[in-house]
Amino acid sequence: MIKEKLLSKKQLERYPVYLSYLKSLQDKGVINVSAPILAEGLSFSEEQVRKDLAAISSHSGKPKFGRNLKELVCDLEAFLGYNECAKAILVGVGHLGEAFLKFSGFNDFGLEIICGFDVDDNKIGNTIKGKPIYSIEQIAKIVKEHDIKIAIITTPNNVAQSVCDLLAGAGIKGIWNFATVHLNAPKGIVIENVNLASSLAVLSHKL
Amino acid sequence: MIKEKLLSKKQLERYPVYLSYLKSLQDKGVINVSAPILAEGLSFSEEQVRKDLAAISSHSGKPKFGRNLKELVCDLEAFLGYNECAKAILVGVGHLGEAFLKFSGFNDFGLEIICGFDVDDNKIGNTIKGKPIYSIEQIAKIVKEHDIKIAIITTPNNVAQSVCDLLAGAGIKGIWNFATVHLNAPKGIVIENVNLASSLAVLSHKL
DNA sequence: TAGATTGTTAATCGATTAACAATC
């Protein structure tokens, strides 16, 4: 039974980690799995594993047995929305943006980037892995045409906020931001930041 | 006065965000800045801004005035270690790895990638932006020669753990992991994960 | 049965927010 409980950000972040580990167990031919096993393999606590899995699983675990691996993988994939891809656009075809356009792996995570946008005339009109690159002036039109909800910002920092404003105006609902600046967006727009400078600061400080 | 207090991960992640905002203020000619201003601009609480800045600043703020912008930027850059670059190696020259090798911006964050490693003979021997790509068999040798402490993993998931083991054996102290799997490393090795699947799960769930 | 594992309820821990005296 799926309980409608608020899932914290940290908890949400753990689910893909469970899934990748469970799939690696599946490849080894394992057919059932317990909280202690997962806790050991992923360096989580047993209690946390139980709570996390109970929160999203449609089946109950069995004492002395654990959970059926296949069912659990299905539940996780369903929960994470990996069975169908949400369409997304990408703004800023620099090194990182180009890598993302070339990368087909986002499809495994429920995201399909359908095209890129840039201001550089040398890039506009080209395609990368079959994905066209348009002028940023086309954003609103394309977003409306394809009913896009998600945008990825891989622009330089100094234009990220103006791109964010543009996306908000075009009706985008979620922004995956790779610029290392804070973005201000209107209420109702979700921003998820992947700030490499922040991540690096954590790593550096711990060393 | 810098107090020796434990800084949390979330707190550490905020410092680069402060710095980018402060620099944008500097570009506008602003010369002093207060907690309420920063809180407003970055969507943090005033109390949090005061605590964060007090924890790393060598100067005190002045009531009714705030802090000197230039001093604060200096303190932040010093704290974040942006004045000197730590050398790093990158393992896995796929789309993302290539983008990182091309990207010069990490130098602004105190990190200099000096070379890449891969298993693909078509890549080994080439250079990207002047950075050579070696066989992964060369890792231990290069790490020792250049006294490298930090490694970046941008390999496919299925080899990330073995690369991690290899790096640990070579004497690497910190790993910046972009594979979307959990890595087990010996004690004493710091791992900072940038898990795009996790980040995407958070974004998707909020939509 | 015995014991490993489950899910839940209570306790702990840590981070954020609120309150407030100090001060330029």
Place this chain on the structure above:
DNA sequence: TAGATTGTTAATCGATTAACAATC
């Protein structure tokens, strides 16, 4: 002086961990 802002101490909030009864 008055008031905005500071830094610190106390209160709140949320997430993790511990405890424990239930059960296959």
